Amino acid sequence: MRARLLRLAHQLRESYWFVPTVMAVGALLLAAGMVWLDSHHATQWMDRLPWLYAARPDGARSLLSSIGGSMIGVAGTTFSVTIAAVVYASGQYGPRLLSNFMSDRGNQVTLGTFIATFLYSLVVVRTIRSPGEAAGEAAFVPQLAVLVGVLLVLCSIAVLIYFIHHVPSRIHINSVIERIGDSLLKEIDERFPVFVGKALDQRDDDRIPDAFRPDASTTAIERRAGIRAKHTGYIQLIDEDALICAARESKLVLRLQYQSGDFVHRGSILVEAWPGDALEDEAQTALRAAFAIGSRRTGMQDLRFLIDELVEIAARALSPGVNDPFTANSCLDWLGAALSDLARRDLPSRLRADDDGELRVIAHPLTFAGFIDRGFGALAQYASADMIAGKRFLAALGDVALSCGAASRVAILAKQASQFRDLADGALKGSNRDAVLDRADELLRALAQPDYRRRLRDSQAWLGGTA
Template identity: 65%
Template sequence: MKAGLLRLADYLGSSYWFVPTIMAIGAVLLAIGMVTLDATLGSSWMGGYAWVYASHPDGARQVLSSVGGSMITVAGTVFSVTIAAVVYASGQYGPRLLTNFMRDRGNQVTLGTFIATFLYCLLVLRTIRSAEESGGYGFVPNLALLVGVLLALCSIAVLIYFIHHVPSKIHINSVIEDVGDRLLRGIDDRFPRFIGEAPGDHDSTAEKLPATFRDTADAAVGADRFVVTAKDTGYIQFLDDETVMRVARENGLVLRLQYQPGDFVHIGRALVEAWPPGRCDDKCADALRDAVAIGSRRSALQDLRFLVDELVEIAARALSPGVNDPFTAVTCLDWLSAALSDLAGRSLPSHLRVDDDGALRVIAHPVTFASLMDRSFGALAQYCAADMVAALRYLNALGEVSLDCDEPDRLATIRAYADKLEELANDGLKGFNLRRVRHRADELRAALAEPDYKRRLRDGTAWLAGTA
């Protein structure tokens, strides 16, 4: 249930229609309320304010007609401008970034403001009656008319904001900043937040791993498990870790998750495997299926790799021969290095998760430092190796990440990608450009080989301010 609700909330948040619809409903309620208030108070209260005067029916109709007609015209223009910006962004930065523009609150509120103002004026307009039309009793909702004028003024302010917002939003630095900031917030939110608790003694917990889940299990032992299959085809958007742990604890199960958020799963594939198989019935299987939200596209709710892929896609497009914009790739590398630096200083989860009593309950597929390095720097190495500016910043970014690394395995991963870039640069660069990249790679490797590598990297002018 929770997974489905979060998936729905993410869908509504990324839709272009939800906020304008809510604002339109609010405009309808506001119009009804203001007309009712006008009918109750009348227009006698206006005599005490010199700047407010009662309008005649014809004048009120003209004002509301002008405001309403102009608002629906501007709403159409706003929609057209938004679609044009979306088409431009899709072709320039990649189709996966469309969601970022569709979920932008500025665009949604702008469209909603004009539609809401139009609906408000339309509903108030139909309540205006002259004395001839109503048989001697006219009605002009002066207070509602005043609110309509105020809404028109607000709409003008929103239009000015929108004219500034659209070009600034599609600026490449703003696009990259939005993705990079969400990636940093995602890392901060996901770590160290795990399914259950990490085992205090990893080795002893690993010894309790059921035989059916061991690599050494034969065919008979390996089949001793209950398989919960996927009910849909698509990408895993959200995994309700609390429900998974609760089901495992209540039924005395050890669950192995076959996928993680962002993976593509086909209907009928093994989604979760449970042991002992006799304790997992259909009700338990349905609860586990409901804990996994599957949709037609990837979501950044729990999928850090999706945000990394977006930055990689922008950088790869920028370094393509048709675009040849290395400085956009440099900006992506800066944000990737910030994210990997943040991750390098954190304790990442074990794949074995225990409950409050220390019993093994879940075998997961956590995100690792090496996997995100491969997803980011590994994917960009072939593109950066063909451009000197991007290659130098690539090595600088590796140096920045190493400043937050204390584990030898992670430092070895960084050295491996420095070697990979140099190897690829031997084919992609020549002459002076190649010598500069080799020199920078040698500097990085020499610094990382020393125990005080952090001081050496900080003191070296090549790393100050990320100079390329």
């Protein structure tokens, strides 16, 4: 249940209706409150300030009618501009970036401000009464409500000016890449080293039940039970605490078959439980509810999705039809920053225990090599065919190496640099080929030495690249 609530909260943040709806309801309540104050003679102090006093009902009605008409027109224009910007960005940068623009809080607040001002004016204007308009009732002009309406107009003008600046800045490619990179860095900071319970040492593999071992016997395998998905889509979120809690209560050991970002279909086994005879219906329901499945991938728990977004932008930029290596360089800069941050962290064990130290969850192994291959490995084929992007690719690898403290991780980067060199050797020609191969050889020579960090820092002139 918690996973579904978190997914719902994420969907509301990305929706284009929630914030405007909340602001519209707030405008209706504000209008009702202002009219109530006016009807209870709470605005007599305004009589002493002629410049605040809307003297005639006709004037107040005309003012609010103008406000309402203009605001709904501006709201329609704002919506059209936003949709045009979304369509442009989706076609230019990739359809998966559409959610980034839909979740933009500035656009949501802008639309909500204009709609709220329109509704406020509409509600207040109907309360204005001219003399003799209703038998036995005096004229009524909600002076305070009209004043608040004017203030809302001033706020709307300020929001409009902000919106005119905001839209071009948000669809600027560097801003798009920055938001993805920031999200990736924040997700790395949140995800590591904490992950599904307490970590067990990898050497504790002997605690894995026989049923989950590669050499498991048929009898042991029969003791496993699978919890199947009831929906088809992408796993958007896994409630880790719910998995640990359900496994502990039923004294189960769980093995996850999927991770966030994977696609499952109805009937897929989400998680296997051992021993199967201890798995009751209530536990099955709790375990199934720990998985939130939706129609698309999100960055809530999926680092791979955020990396893929950077790779997608860079790959499009390096395509023959676009040929924009500097956009690819920006993606490589942010990708290098994120993987440098990851290189300084201990990745969690796939064996996760409860508070009592008992093994409860066997998760998918997260490896540094896997993340490097997901980012640099996926971009290598594109960057190797361009001299400008190729140099920045090698510089980003060197930057990640500066953050590595383990020889095994340096070896992974050296292997990636060697593979990239081979690709560039076949894709480039002439002086472009020589320039990239020289950089690759220099990086490989540095990584092969015990004092690789000093050598890389001494080569900072080429490592950092040029703008």
